[in-house]
Amino acid sequence: MADVxxxxxxxxxxxxxxxxxxxxxxxxxxxxxxxxxxxxxxQGAKAIILxxxxxxxxxxxxxxxxxxxxIMQEVIEFARKGxxxxxxxxxxxxxxxxxxxxxxLSKNRDKKFLCCQTTLKTLNCSTIFTSQYQQDQLLxxxxxxxxxNYFAPPEVIESLEENEQIVFKYxxxxxxxxxxxxxxxxxxxxxxxxxxxxxxxxLMPHPERASEKSLGSLDxxxxxxxxxxxxxxx
Amino acid sequence: xxxxxxxxxxxxxxILDVQGKAVEHALKNLGxxxxxxxxxxxxxxxxxxxxxxxxxxxxxxEISQKLLSNPVMxxxxxxxEQVN
Numbered sequence: 001m002a003d004v005x006x007x008x009x010x011x012x013x014x015x016x017x018x019x020x021x022x023x024x025x026x027x028x029x030x031x032x033x034x035x036x037x038x039x040x041x042x043q044g045a046k047a048i049i050l051x052x053x054x055x056x057x058x059x060x061x062x063x064x065x066x067x068x069x070x071i072m073q074e075v076i077e078f079a080r081k082g083x084x085x086x087x088x089x090x091x092x093x094x095x096x097x098x099x100x101x102x103x104x105l106s107k108n109r110d111k112k113f114l115c116c117q118t119t120l121k122t123l124n125c126s127t128i129f130t131s132q133y134q135q136d137q138l139l140x141x142x143x144x145x146x147x148x149n150y151f152a153p154p155e156v157i158e159s160l161e162e163n164e165q166i167v168f169k170y171x172x173x174x175x176x177x178x179x180x181x182x183x184x185x186x187x188x189x190x191x192x193x194x195x196x197x198x199x200x201x202x203l204m205p206h207p208e209r210a211s212e213k214s215l216g217s218l219d220x221x222x223x224x225x226x227x228x229x230x231x232x233x234x
Numbered sequence: 235x236x237x238x239x240x241x242x243x244x245x246x247x248x249i250l251d252v253q254g255k256a257v258e259h260a261l262k263n264l265g266x267x268x269x270x271x272x273x274x275x276x277x278x279x280x281x282x283x284x285x286x287x288x289x290x291x292x293x294x295x296e297i298s299q300k301l302l303s304n305p306v307m308x309x310x311x312x313x314x315e316q317v318n
Contacts, residue, residue, distance in 0.1 A: 060276075061304055068301070097304065104306035106245070111252040151249060151307055185250065 003031035004232035007045030009075065009091075011037045011066045016052035016088065016208065023208035023224060024049070030228050037069040046231040047084040048075050050091025052144070052206055062105065062147045063093030072098060084128055084227060085200045089145055092192070092202030100200045101193055102160070103152030109185025113146040117217070118183055118205055120191050121171040124164045127194055128230040129201045132222040138175050139168075139219035141205040143183060143191075148204040150186035150193075160193055168192035168203055236283045237290040241312040243303045244275035278302055281317065290314055 006024050010017045017034065024032040033043050037055075042048065055066035066072060072094070079085045079100050087095040095101045108114055122130055122137040133139070152160070160166050168191040172181040182189045184204075192203025207220025245251050254273040261269040280297070284290040291314060298310040 060302070064301060064304065096306075104304055106249055106307055107252045109250060109252065111256060149250075153306070 003029055004228070005031050005033050005043060005045045006228075006231075007035045007042055007048045008032050009035045009037065009048065009050050009071055011053065011055035011069065011090075011094075013055045013057050014051050014053035014090070016090075016206065019206075020049055020051040020088070020208045023211040023220075026211070027224065027228050029232055035071055037066070037071050040070050040074055042071075042074050042078060047086065047227055048078060050075070050085070050087040050094050051208075052089030052091060055090055055094065058090075058147075061093075061097070062090060063095075063097040066090075066094045067097040076100065079195075079200050082197060082199050084231065086129065086223075086227060087200075087202040088206055088208065089143075089148075089204055092204055093147065095200060095202040101195055101202050102156045103150055103193070105147050105204070106149045106151055107147050108145070108149050108183070113144075114148070114183050115142070115144040116183070117142050118191070119171050119173055119175075119181070120168045120205060121175055121177060122167070123169060124167045124194070126164075127167060127198055127201065127226075129194070129223055129226050130167060131226040131229060133226070136175065138171065138173075139210075139222075140217040141207055141210045141220050142217075143205045144209075145184070145204055148184040148186065150184075150190040150204075152187065157187060160190075163196055165194050165196065166190055166192075167194050167201060168205070235285065236281055236317045237287070237314045238317050239280045239282055239290065239294045239312050239314050241278040241280060241294065241298055241302060241310060242275055243278065243298070243308050243310045245273065246307055246309055249307045276302075287314065 210220030
């Protein structure tokens with residue numbers, strides 16, 4: 001059987017595109033393909049990943065210009081048809097700017113760029129991105145961002161909660177979702193959310209940086225595994 | 235005659251402005267004790283080649299909502315000046 005293709009979008013300023021390509025390529029039966037921001041062709045990809053980085057130098061606002069790039073018009077259409085789209089870090093920012101997910105990310109509460117390991121709590125393991133995890137499973141996955149402070153109006157937060165769209169929250173090593181375990185000031189410690197239809201997930205932590213033993217954690221692998229299980233049965 | 239749009243984008247009051255806070259602390263450290271707060275926004279100048287003021291206003295609103303600001307966390311305002 002031919003390999004199933006997964007598209008990794010490359011914006012000018014993306015810097016986790018090759019890490020993502022590497023992590024995706026480590027699964028047998030899955031072939032990563034790089035998609036340039038100026039192109040319109042998704043090259044038959046069965047899922048799209050928007051990687052981390054600083055697309056268009058984060059000019060104006062993180063993700064705001066990438067959202068209008070030619071490839072994003074196709075990705076938005078692809079997502080609206082119900083196909084899976086995953087946004088990591090800057091990719092999450094692009095998904096919010098494009099309206100595929102609700103809310104916004106502002107600067108970290110302590111003004112710092114944060115690059116550290118975090119613990120996440122898996123709040124919904126019935127999505128196509130989390131099926132290989134257990135409910136409430138704790139994951140050690142790093143973050144690396146300056147603008148990861150999730151914000152949304154109260155009515156949006158309420159509806160995210162009601163529909164189990166909050167997929168990951170920052171917590172401490174014991175799984176307590178506390179203010180001390182909140183690295184960036186995100187409302188309710190939100191680290192990742194999914195859309196109502198369940199095919200678009202955005203998260204600030206980097207699962208691709210926790211996908212190999214030598215990287216110190218394998219916990220991010222389950223996310224990719226869940227997605228590939230969904231699209232290719234691997 | 236074209237118009238120059240002077241567009242201001244500011245963070246909503248409910249959003250913590252960490253840059254503004256840092257500037258506020260720096261000003262207080264400099265001895266400006268009557269400084270109560272500082273907030274940082276963006277100033278964007280756009281030249282619009284339109285004859286009609288109404289059309290220039292419409293474009294200004296559209297670009298501010300579509301790209302220049304994020305309505306989830308920012309407000310915008312603008313002034314239009316005719317370029318001679």
